[in-house]
Amino acid sequence: MDKLRINGGRTLTGEVLISGAKNAALPELCAALLTPELVTLNNLPRLQDVVTMRKLLDNMGVQTQTREDRSGITLKAADPIKAEAPYELVKTMRASVLVLGPLLARFGHARVSLPGGCAIGSRPVDQHIKGMQAMGAEIVVEHGYMEARLPMGRTRLHGARIATDMVTVTGTENFLMAAALAQGETVLENAAQEPEIGDLAEMLIAMGAKIEGHGTSRIHVQGVDSLHGCTHQVVADRIEAGTFLCAVAAAGGDVVLRHGRADHLDAVIDKLREAGAEIEAGQDGGGVFIRVRATGRLKAQSFRTTEYPGFPTDMQAQFMALNCIADGPSKVTETIFENRFMHVNELVRLGAHIQTDGKVAIIEGIPRLSGATVMATDLRASASLVIAGLVAEGETIVDRIYHLDRGYDQMEAKLRGIGADIERIK
Ligand SMILES: CC(=O)N[C@H]1[C@@H](OP(=O)(O)OP(=O)(O)OC[C@H]2O[C@@H](n3ccc(=O)[nH]c3=O)[C@H](O)[C@@H]2O)O[C@H](CO)[C@@H](O)[C@@H]1O
Numbered sequence: 001m002d003k004l005r006i007n008g009g010r011t012l013t014g015e016v017l018i019s020g021a022k023n024a025a026l027p028e029l030c031a032a033l034l035t036p037e038l039v040t041l042n043n044l045p046r047l048q049d050v051v052t053m054r055k056l057l058d059n060m061g062v063q064t065q066t067r068e069d070r071s072g073i074t075l076k077a078a079d080p081i082k083a084e085a086p087y088e089l090v091k092t093m094r095a096s097v098l099v100l101g102p103l104l105a106r107f108g109h110a111r112v113s114l115p116g117g118c119a120i121g122s123r124p125v126d127q128h129i130k131g132m133q134a135m136g137a138e139i140v141v142e143h144g145y146m147e148a149r150l151p152m153g154r155t156r157l158h159g160a161r162i163a164t165d166m167v168t169v170t171g172t173e174n175f176l177m178a179a180a181l182a183q184g185e186t187v188l189e190n191a192a193q194e195p196e197i198g199d200l201a202e203m204l205i206a207m208g209a210k211i212e213g214h215g216t217s218r219i220h221v222q223g224v225d226s227l228h229g230c231t232h233q234v235v236a237d238r239i240e241a242g243t244f245l246c247a248v249a250a251a252g253g254d255v256v257l258r259h260g261r262a263d264h265l266d267a268v269i270d271k272l273r274e275a276g277a278e279i280e281a282g283q284d285g286g287g288v289f290i291r292v293r294a295t296g297r298l299k300a301q302s303f304r305t306t307e308y309p310g311f312p313t314d315m316q317a318q319f320m321a322l323n324c325i326a327d328g329p330s331k332v333t334e335t336i337f338e339n340r341f342m343h344v345n346e347l348v349r350l351g352a353h354i355q356t357d358g359k360v361a362i363i364e365g366i367p368r369l370s371g372a373t374v375m376a377t378d379l380r381a382s383a384s385l386v387i388a389g390l391v392a393e394g395e396t397i398v399d400r401i402y403h404l405d406r407g408y409d410q411m412e413a414k415l416r417g418i419g420a421d422i423e424r425i426k
């Protein structure tokens with residue numbers, strides 16, 4: 001099993017190229033199921049989750065071909081398709097539930113394994129089911145599978161008003177894809193506003209969908225009879241960019257994040273500026289960029305995770321690593337997932353002073369951490385341990401980095417490129 005070895009204490013300088021977003025690429029790969037025509041995705045991140053999603057689509061009979069450097073893919077979901085997502089593939093990646101909407105909308109049936117919980121929480125899919133039922137699907141859950149189909153005599157889902165009990169990102173994405181091919185109008189109330197939703201909506205519009213209001217909490221979709229192929233550029237990964245911002249803020253240095261979208265990171269950038277980092281958003285011949293400069297010990301910041309445009313839960317662990325070595329106490333409140341403090345015990349192994357009580361973590365910043373062997377428990381927890389390792393005295397080994405590989409495109413190579421002493425070991 002791969003591990004990362006980090007020798008802490010180096011400042012970071014140079015440039016990093018931010019990859020396409022995992023959380024946009026995954027629904028966009030599924031959107032290819034909505035048409036028999038060719039779909040091309042560019043700026044595809046090189047991630048294990050993308051490999052898994054491709055396997056899932058291949059298994060259904062979708063013809064997929066990746067570019068040699070894996071930065072792009074073409075997909076053709078010509079009939080017939082095996083409309084099934086088996087447990088073996090779904091269990092490793094919750095985003096597999098995103099095939100439900102497109103399969104139901106185009107083929108009228110789907111058999112999708114329940115994703116189950118994961119390290120960060122129980123993560124039910126009741127809202128996905130409720131929304132598809134509102135659009136006319138009949139869904140039974142048995143033997144760990146959602147068996148979904150249209151009633152006898154119907155060939156398409158119908159439009160509906162869907163108001164979810166909470167804001168759900170993949171739920172909104174499933175409804176968007178299903179509604180694009182449904183008969184009539186669908187209104188999504190309480191819709192997620194994450195930039196990845198907007199990127200998916202833009203892709204669907206390029207395929208011929210009629211969508212308005214994406215980026216707000218009410219989205220209108222007028223269903224069309226069919227969608228066509230398209231070429232789409234996956235939006236830059238705001239969470240990868242945010243992770244590098246925290247790494248530089250913690251380790252110190254001066255780094256330009258090429259393609260980084262500051263406009264998708266307002267809540268995180270505000271906190272980093274309050275902490276004392278200098279952050280500048282700009283544009284030049286190479287496109288948009290974010291430049292971050294940090295010297296000395298920053299001031300610890302309290303924050304609370306909420307849905308976009310609030311502070312992202314996917315940045316909580318990384319910012320907590322920064323708070324561990326920042327000046328002063330801070331309070332971090334996790335409101336989205338019930339169990340997203342798995343990194344705390346590992347950060348404590350590196351010397352951090354953290355106490356948790358339910359959804360709240362209280363951190364007392366200390367001047368330095370000390371290197372140790374730690375274990376990654378989930379994707380962003382892994383990233384927080386890497387950041388902590390970059391600032392810890394001596395050697396840190398981060399074990400179980402397959403979590404990191406799920407969602408970061410060559411993180412250690414990018415960090416090495418800006419001066420970190422980090423290597424992958426077997
Ligand atoms: C692939 C992808 O895009 N993953 C992101 C997506 O996950 P995901 O879409 O799974 O997260 P949701 O937005 O759905 O979850 C928000 C909250 O709603 C709850 N819930 C959700 C659906 C449902 O049917 N029932 C229910 O109770 C969840 O357990 C959670 O407490 O959004 C999360 C919240 O920003 C991010 O952390 C993940 O990185």
Ligand SMILES: C=C(OP(=O)(O)O)C(=O)O
Pocket residue numbers: 022023094095120314379380407
């Ligand atoms: C929780 C995450 O992803 P997923 O929903 O794919 O588990 C994440 O990206 O931090």
